[in-house]
Amino acid sequence: MLLPTLVTCLAGCAFLLSPVSEGCGPGRGYGKRRSPRKLAPLAYKQFSPNVAEKTLGASGRYEGKITRNSERFKELTPNYNPDIIFKDEENTGADRMMTQRCKDKLNSLAISVMNLWPGVRLRVTEGWDEDGHHSEESLHYEGRAVDITTSDRDRNKYAMLARLAVEAGFDWVYYESKAHIHCSVKSDHSVAAKSGGCFPGEALVTLESGGQKSISDLRPGERVLASAGSDGSGELVYSEVLAFLDRDPVTWKLFYTLHTEAGARLSLTAAHLVFVSEGNCSEGAVPARGALRTVYASDARPGQCVLVSEGEAGQRHDEGRLSRITRVTVRGSRGAFAPLTQQGTLVVDGVVASCYAVLEQHSLAHWAFSPLRLLHRWTGSTGSHSDGIHWYSQLLHWLGRMLLDSGRFHPLGVAQGDR
Numbered sequence: 501m502l503l504p505t506l507v508t509c510l511a512g513c514a515f516l517l518s519p520v521s522e523g524c525g526p527g528r529g530y531g532k533r534r535s536p537r538k539l540a541p542l543a544y545k546q547f548s549p550n551v552a553e554k555t556l557g558a559s560g561r562y563e564g565k566i567t568r569n570s571e572r573f574k575e576l577t578p579n580y581n582p583d584i585i586f587k588d589e590e591n592t593g594a595d596r597m598m599t600q601r602c603k604d605k606l607n608s609l610a611i612s613v614m615n616l617w618p619g620v621r622l623r624v625t626e627g628w629d630e631d632g633h634h635s636e637e638s639l640h641y642e643g644r645a646v647d648i649t650t651s652d653r654d655r656n657k658y659a660m661l662a663r664l665a666v667e668a669g670f671d672w673v674y675y676e677s678k679a680h681i682h683c684s685v686k687s688d689h690s691v692a693a694k695s696g697g698c699f700p701g702e703a704l705v706t707l708e709s710g711g712q713k714s715i716s717d718l719r720p721g722e723r724v725l726a727s728a729g730s731d732g733s734g735e736l737v738y739s740e741v742l743a744f745l746d747r748d749p750v751t752w753k754l755f756y757t758l759h760t761e762a763g764a765r766l767s768l769t770a771a772h773l774v775f776v777s778e779g780n781c782s783e784g785a786v787p788a789r790g791a792l793r794t795v796y797a798s799d800a801r802p803g804q805c806v807l808v809s810e811g812e813a814g815q816r817h818d819e820g821r822l823s824r825i826t827r828v829t830v831r832g833s834r835g836a837f838a839p840l841t842q843q844g845t846l847v848v849d850g851v852v853a854s855c856y857a858v859l860e861q862h863s864l865a866h867w868a869f870s871p872l873r874l875l876h877r878w879t880g881s882t883g884s885h886s887d888g889i890h891w892y893s894q895l896l897h898w899l900g901r902m903l904l905d906s907g908r909f910h911p912l913g914v915a916q917g918d919r
């Protein structure tokens with residue numbers, strides 16, 4: 501009886517997760533193929549996104565030069581893709597060395613080039629720089645940047661080549677000169693693809709006993725402070741921890757820290773969901789129903805409000821109160837943990853957050869985890885208490901990637917369930 505019911509629930513998840521555009525009725529459906537989206541070439545000297553290269557919205561800060569003798573040299577990997585021509589004028593193979601993320605984006609771009617211009621290949625004129633030929637703090641020194649052209653060196657193609665690079669997923673693309681396009685990526689340390697949606701191990705949750713405990717020491721079966729509201733608002737309650745959707749005590753992760761006027765500081769990885777106010781917010785107010793939405797931690801901005809569980813002098817509220825985000829900082833920490841509660845929410849370091857990540861809607865993610873909560877109700881277990889990604893998260897990741905448009909996911913994440 502258990503297995504058929506779970507299968508039915510999973511089928512329902514698959515149906516709900518399927519793109520809206522593939523439904524019946526008027527508009528696009530199974531009987532009509534979408535026309536391809538027309539790509540707009542970049543203009544000369546244009547860069548995308550329209551922010552500085554070494555900012556959070558693009559490829560991120562410079563982390564230091566990598567040399568062949570440095571410990572970080574192991575972060576680079578050679579690219580021997582036969583569909584890419586490497587100029588390699590130094591004859592050292594340096595242009596082939598790059599981070600894994602840069603390699604993945606470059607390989608994807610190579611396919612796009614061949615598809616658009618049959619017989620033409622992607623050409624890399626500059627890659628990792630070990631000789632100091634670029635400006636100070638250039639991402640070429642970290643293997644995170646490449647300068648590219650097409651193999652036929654037809655400069656009339658470069659504007660579209662830049663657009664193809666944007667579509668391939670490079671974090672910053674610059675039509676830098678008439679002779680080449682400059683592309684760069686975030687560091688592998690900072691990419692959500694390696695962190696999904698988690699909290700740092702030292703983050704604190706509040707137990708039903710009234711004490712606090714670090715997330716790294718939390719165990720399934722314990723009850724922690726959470727929000728009863730489907731949008732994060734409403735009464736604060738104690739909710740049972742059913743499982744860890746991801747538990748990784750050792751890997752180094754990058755965390756966005758939201759600092760609030762109330763003094764609370766919530767740290768989460770880029771793809772994790774947090775509840776914020778819609779529009780203006782009043783410090784200390786109780787949010788009206790429907791006034792909150794979820795955003796990725798990497799999209800949270802100063803001026804928005806989050807829900808906090810405590811007021812002045814640590815006074816506990818019966819429900820979350822709004823507190824304005826004053827600034828957002830980024831820091832690294834070892835270990836990442838993603839507990840799942842019965843409510844789908846929890847209070848971490850005094851701030852109400854979602855248990856979910858990668859997928860943009862909290863309500864949809866909570867619905868998708870209904871079968872796992874049902875399994876726990878029937879058996880008292882979710883079938884996994886070990887480190888790593890929970891099997892159900894992996895299953896949802898597979899379903900989501902099969903059925904969902906990539907635009908539904910965090911742009912930096914691999915959507916490993918709710919990592």
